Amino acid sequence: MDSRKKIVIAGGSGFLGEAMAKYFLAKGYEVLIIARQNPQYSEKIQYAQWDGKTLSTWAKQLENATALINMAGKSVNCRYNEANKRQIYDSRLHTTRILGEAIGQCQNPPLVWLNSSSATIYRHALDRPMDEPKGEIGTGFSVDVCQQWEAEFNNASTPHTRKVILRTAIVLGKSGSVFPYLLHIVRLGWGGRQGNGKQMFSWIHLEDFNRAVHYLIDNEALSGVFNLSSPNPVSNQMLMQSLRQKGKFWLGLPAETWMVRLGAWLIGSEAELLLKSRWVLPTRLLESGFQFNYPNLDLALDELLT
Template sequence: MKKKIVIAGGTGFIGQYFEEKFTNLGYEVIIISRQPHHLFWTDSVGIVDSLEGAEMLINLAGKSVNCRYNEKNKKEILDSRTGTTEILGNALLACKNPPPLWINSSSATIYRHAEDRPMTEASGDIGTGFSVEVAQAWEKSLFDFQLSQTRKVALRIAIVLGEDGGVMEPYLNLVRFGLGGVQGTGNQMFSWIHIEDVFRIILFLQSNEQLNGIFNCSAPQPITNRVFMTQLRKTMNRKIGLPSPKWMLEMGAIFMNTETELILKSRWVIPDRLEKEGFQFTFGTIGEALQQILKSSNKIQ
C-alpha cells in the first residue's frame, strides 16, 4: 500500500511546495482545504479516514495575516487557526491507527519585538498584542489534545523565502522600482528561512522520533532589514534603493490593505533546538538563499 501524508491548508505557497516534494518521494498526498477538488473541512468522516494509517499530519491552515487588523479579519485569523487545529485533534482522537507525528504551524512572531538579543525556545520572551495572542491560542489548541500515539510539534516559522510566492514578490517589486532601501529604521531584525529548509526540517522531525514540542523554524543567521535590502539589491544588480520611513509605510499599508507590523516588527529568532539536535541548513545565509531563489526564477537582471 502507498505511504500517505495529510497536509491541512495545503493549497498555499508552502503547502504546494510540500505536495510536490512528498509526491516525488512516492507519497500519496491528501490535502484538506476549503478549495474545490480537495477534502473539505466539513467532511469529518473523510478527515478521519484520510488520517488512518498516514505517516504524518502537517497543518498549515490559517487565513493570511496580510490584511488590515479590523475586528472581522482578526476573528477570521484566529478562528481559522484554532478551529482547524481542533478539527484535526478531534479527528486524530477518532482514529484507530493515527499518524505518529502531527506538525502544526505556529509563528515566530510569538516573541516580542527584539533588537537587544536573539530569542530561543528556552529563553525567548513572549510578546504582547494581537499577533502574539493568536500564536499563543494556536499552540494551546494543539497542546491541549492528549494523544497517546501521536507526537505533537509546533513549528514557530519565520518569514519563508522561496521562488513561487510568499513575501518575495513585494520585496522584489520595491527593488525594481528603486524603492529597495531600508524600511523604517532598518535596524529591525529579519528572521527568515528558505522553503527548502522548512521541508527538510519536516523530514528531520519525522525521522527523529524522540523530538516533540516547540521548535523555532528559522535560518541560523537572522539579519537586519538594512542588510536584507542591501543583499537583495546586490543580488538583483540594483545600486539605488530609496528608503521608506515609517510614516510612508503606514500610509502605504492602508492603500495596500495590510499592516506595517509585517515589515517593522523586529523578529530575532534562533533555531536553537534544531541546531542542538544536529540539523544542518542548506541555506544558512541570506546570500545563498537569494542567489538560489532569484536564479531559479530568472529574476537576476
C-alpha cells in the same frame, strides 16, 4: 520501524502546503491535502474537502498516516479590522481543534502531528535573539493568535501521536508572498531600509523549511516547540542591501516609518509585518543535528534570483 508512507496536509492548498505536498511526493510519499477547494496543482496529490470547522468524512483520511501537518490559516497579510481578526483566529483555532478530534477517532492515528505556529510569537527583539529555551513571548494581536493556536494544539490529547509545533520565520520562496513582494519594491527603486532598518528579519529558505519538516517527521525523539528559521537572521537594512546588490538594482530609496504605515494602509495590510523586529534562532534544530542548505541570506538569494 513503521513502514507507512502517507502525508496528510491540512491547508495544503496554500503557498507552504503546495510546496510541501510536491516535496513529499518527490520523496515517494502518498500525499493527501485537506482544503476547502481542490487547488488541482498535481494529479498525483489526493484531496479531501472540509469547511475548516466541522468534523466529517475527511477525518478518516488520517488513518495510517505517517504525519499530519496543519498549514491552515487565513493570511495575516490584511488589515487587522475586527472581521479579519476573527477569521485569523477562527481559521487557526477551529482547524487545530477538529484535527485533534479527528486524530482521537482514528483506529491507527498519524505517528506525528505537526501544527503551524509562527516565529512572531516572540517579542519585538533588538537586544538579543530569541530561541526555544530562552526566548520571551511578546504581546499584542499576532502574539495572542499564536499563543491561542499553540494552546489549542497543546490541549488536544493524542496519546499515540507525537506532537511538534512549528514556529516558522518568514519563508523565502520564488512564488511565495514575501520574496516576490520584496523584489517588486526593490525593482520600483524603493529598495532602501524600511523604518530605521534596525529591526531584525528572521527567514528560512523554502527548501530548508520542507527539509526541516521532513527531519522532524523522521526523528521520533523530537517533539514540542521548534523554531524553523535560518541560523543567520539579518537586519532589515542588510536584507534590503543584499537584495539590491544581488539583483543589481542601483536605486534604493528608504521608506521612513510613516511611509511604511501609509503604504501598508493603502494596500490593505499592516506595517507590523515589516517593522516588527523578529530575531529568532533555531537552537533546537541545530542541537539535534539538522543542517541547513541555505544558512546564509547570500546563498538563499543566489538561488531565489536564478
